[in-house]
Amino acid sequence: MKVSDERDDVLLRRAAKGDEAAFASLYGRHQSSLYRYALRMTGSPWAAEEVVQDVFMTLIRQPKKYDAEKGEVAHFFLALPAIAS
Numbered sequence: 588m589k590v591s592d593e594r595d596d597v598l599l600r601r602a603a604k605g606d607e608a609a610f611a612s613l614y615g616r617h618q619s620s621l622y623r624y625a626l627r628m629t630g631s632p633w634a635a636e637e638v639v640q641d642v643f644m645t646l647i648r649q650p651k652k653y654d655a656e657k658g659e660v661a662h663f664f665l666a667l668p669a670i671a672s
Contacts, residue, residue: 593609593612595613595616595617595659595660595661596653596655596659596660597609598610598612598613598660599613599646599650599653599660600650602646602647602650603646603647603650610643610647613643613646613660614643616661617660617661617664618639618643620661620664620665621638621639621642621664621665622635622636622638622639624665625638625639641667642664642667645667646663646664646667652667
């Protein structure tokens with residue numbers, strides 16, 4: 588199975604263990620929607636970029652913040668900026 592075909596939760600676990608391909612796949616899947624969401628929230632391209640970076644760094648550094656029983660990784664990506672603010 589190619590990295591790009593794996594589920595988000597599997598990629599997140601692999602990325603948290605240092606798998607750069609898994610991180611790149613997660614980032615590629617979710618960066619643009621998260622950026623658009625953050626841009627709507629902040630009104631600032633610079634701030635939106637910071638939000639995207641913070642979300643991905645949080646998930647890599649603290650992958651246990653994501654709980655699969657509470658929803659998909661994609662939904663968590665969008666909820667994390669609101670939780671942090």
